[in-house]
Amino acid sequence: MRYPYLTILLWCVTGFASVWLLVKRPQQWDTVEELLWLSVSLSMLLQLHPHSKNRLLNVAWPLYCFGLCLDLLDDFIASDKLPILLFDTSLKNIGFLLICSSLLLMLRDKRSDIVHLNNEIAERKQLEAKLTFEAYHDALTGLGNRRAYFEQFKALSRSHGYLFYFDLDHFKQANDKYGHQRGDQILSAFANSLQHHFAADLCFRLGGDEFVAFTSDDSIQPVKIRDHLLEQIFEFGVGVSIGVAKLAQDSDPDAILHQADEAMYRDKQQKNSRRCERP
Ligand SMILES: Nc1nc2c(ncn2[C@@H]2O[C@H](COP(=O)(O)OP(=O)(O)OP(=O)(O)O)[C@@H](O)[C@H]2O)c(=O)[nH]1
Numbered sequence: 001m002r003y004p005y006l007t008i009l010l011w012c013v014t015g016f017a018s019v020w021l022l023v024k025r026p027q028q029w030d031t032v033e034e035l036l037w038l039s040v041s042l043s044m045l046l047q048l049h050p051h052s053k054n055r056l057l058n059v060a061w062p063l064y065c066f067g068l069c070l071d072l073l074d075d076f077i078a079s080d081k082l083p084i085l086l087f088d089t090s091l092k093n094i095g096f097l098l099i100c101s102s103l104l105l106m107l108r109d110k111r112s113d114i115v116h117l118n119n120e121i122a123e124r125k126q127l128e129a130k131l132t133f134e135a136y137h138d139a140l141t142g143l144g145n146r147r148a149y150f151e152q153f154k155a156l157s158r159s160h161g162y163l164f165y166f167d168l169d170h171f172k173q174a175n176d177k178y179g180h181q182r183g184d185q186i187l188s189a190f191a192n193s194l195q196h197h198f199a200a201d202l203c204f205r206l207g208g209d210e211f212v213a214f215t216s217d218d219s220i221q222p223v224k225i226r227d228h229l230l231e232q233i234f235e236f237g238v239g240v241s242i243g244v245a246k247l248a249q250d251s252d253p254d255a256i257l258h259q260a261d262e263a264m265y266r267d268k269q270q271k272n273s274r275r276c277e278r279p
Pocket of ligand 1: 140167168169170171172173175179180181182183184187207208209
């Protein structure tokens with residue numbers, strides 16, 4: 001509360017004056033009413049004035065109080081002795097209208113502030129969603145990234161039976177031969193093919209040319225999907241090695257990754273040794 005002593009003093013004076021009026025001039029009920037209105041208005045002025053930066057309100061409120069004062073004095077002093085008393089109602093009404101106008105203007109300003117704030121909040125939310133998406137997705141392929149794999153592993157391993165691990169073969173050579181940009185296109189094309197066999201939100205790029213995918217479909221066989229996965233990128237001389245690990249309720253993400261990686265590595269070695277055996 002602002003100016004507490006002044007406010008208490010004001011209400012004490014009002015109280016005494018009201019009692020005095022009721023005792024001495026019991027017929028002047030309307031004067032008591034005017035006195036109460038003046039006290040209420042002055043108290044509000046004391047509370048609000050220091051906070052208000054609105055110049056119109058800062059003029060209108062005292063003007064209204066001044067009109068109330070004249071209205072009160074009007075009951076004790078004849079208007080021919082103090083002609084300004086003739087304008088009590090006009091001053092009061094002008095003050096009141098100006099208060100209404102300033103409040104309306106303030107509301108309009110606040111409304112535009114609120115619209116502005118809402119837009120800012122919406123923009124921040126969009127940015128937050130974008131940053132969250134970027135934190136959990138690979139920028140090149142749009143697949144979930146390594147962090148997403150580890151965060152979602154528990155839930156996905158409970159609802160899926162197998163983890164497939166993919167590593168492109170000779171990708172470095174393709175990169176060197178056709179350029180890094182073509183290398184990016186190879187990775188994107190591979191990610192797209194992967195999403196034809198596994199649901200998009202079950203595929204992750206761990207980094208480089210390494211991908212994983214969860215599935216419950218036990219009919220998916222590495223040998224069967226390999227050619228399909230390479231359809232778009234075969235011409236660049238890349239292959240894909242695939243390893244599978246069986247998931248259990250309490251599987252550990254690192255251990256499963258290691259298991260699938262080893263299976264993938266065996267697949268890679270088998271292919272390499274077959275290639276070496278060829279005359
Ligand atoms: N274009 C491109 N290349 C990448 C990206 N990330 C990693 N690489 C390259 O991918 C290559 C991956 O290396 P390796 O796994 O040894 O390549 P590899 O020839 O497939 O090797 P093997 O798996 O033994 O056949 C490296 O040359 C990296 O520079 C990428 O986002 N874009």
